[in-house]
Amino acid sequence: MDSPLHLYKAEFFKTLGHSVRLAILDALREGPLSVSELQVIIQTEQSILSQHLAKLRAMKFVSSRREKTTIYYHVHDREVYQFLDLAKNIYVRQLQQSQEMLKELMPSDID
Amino acid sequence: MDSPLHLYKAEFFKTLGHSVRLAILDALREGPLSVSELQVIIQTEQSILSQHLAKLRAMKFVSSRREKTTIYYHVHDREVYQFLDLAKNIYVRQLQQSQEMLKELMPSDID
DNA sequence: CTATTATATTAGAACATTCAAATATATAAA
DNA sequence: TTTATATATTTGAATGTTCTAATATAATAG
Numbered sequence: 001m002d003s004p005l006h007l008y009k010a011e012f013f014k015t016l017g018h019s020v021r022l023a024i025l026d027a028l029r030e031g032p033l034s035v036s037e038l039q040v041i042i043q044t045e046q047s048i049l050s051q052h053l054a055k056l057r058a059m060k061f062v063s064s065r066r067e068k069t070t071i072y073y074h075v076h077d078r079e080v081y082q083f084l085d086l087a088k089n090i091y092v093r094q095l096q097q098s099q100e101m102l103k104e105l106m107p108s109d110i111d
Numbered sequence: 112m113d114s115p116l117h118l119y120k121a122e123f124f125k126t127l128g129h130s131v132r133l134a135i136l137d138a139l140r141e142g143p144l145s146v147s148e149l150q151v152i153i154q155t156e157q158s159i160l161s162q163h164l165a166k167l168r169a170m171k172f173v174s175s176r177r178e179k180t181t182i183y184y185h186v187h188d189r190e191v192y193q194f195l196d197l198a199k200n201i202y203v204r205q206l207q208q209s210q211e212m213l214k215e216l217m218p219s220d221i222d
Numbered sequence: 223c224t225a226t227t228a229t230a231t232t233a234g235a236a237c238a239t240t241c242a243a244a245t246a247t248a249t250a251a252a
Numbered sequence: 253t254t255t256a257t258a259t260a261t262t263t264g265a266a267t268g269t270t271c272t273a274a275t276a277t278a279a280t281a282g
Contacts, residue, residue: 223282225281226279227281228280231276231277233275234271235273238269240267241264241265244263245263247259247261248257248258249258249259250257252255
């Protein structure tokens, strides 16, 4: 049951399971950005950003190329955006459902 | 940057980031199954299975209904399968790429 | 060479997740 | 009731992840 492939799949999703890493992928939607450009957008410590980039690199979500001292990152396989958008459909529905449950509970009194 | 929605997205992916939970979703592809049926398929401790089912329930990936003493689980939103299949395309390509890199390194000698 | 800029890596503390075992709950049958 | 069966929850130890701070590397300019 816990075949290497199952474990790999789990790693794939774990890699996406962090808000900073999702923010990085979002930021790279329109094209490559350097680490310092990402730093401005994502508003996070240099070393934290680098660590998260390392995880995305390890899982081949992103690749980098150097230009003088600047390193530019880009998304390796643009299909991830289709994938992230499909995910969005699903979790938006999940959230809406929670909302509806809340509304059903709320309207009368708070108890 | 770390808005509640960003954090929710991350939780969504984290929930998928475990081989047992992925195996549960896979097992439920063809329709509902009881916990004991899942236990046979996934070959895991009762309490561990229950704990993972709880996480999938919390994130609304699955719902359950009771029939006498048996509890049947089903996938809440079948679009997750489209989504999981898209994910598969992506990580299979990622794996292939790693394979190619390995082959490029191997053929000559081991050093 | 040395200093500077950009980025990466490492080490350890803080925090979160998972697992295993024990216990709890819910239903039905006897 | 009591017992049996199916599943869920709780607790603490083991393990894994993230963050912070410090240090390392790589390229260039001076």
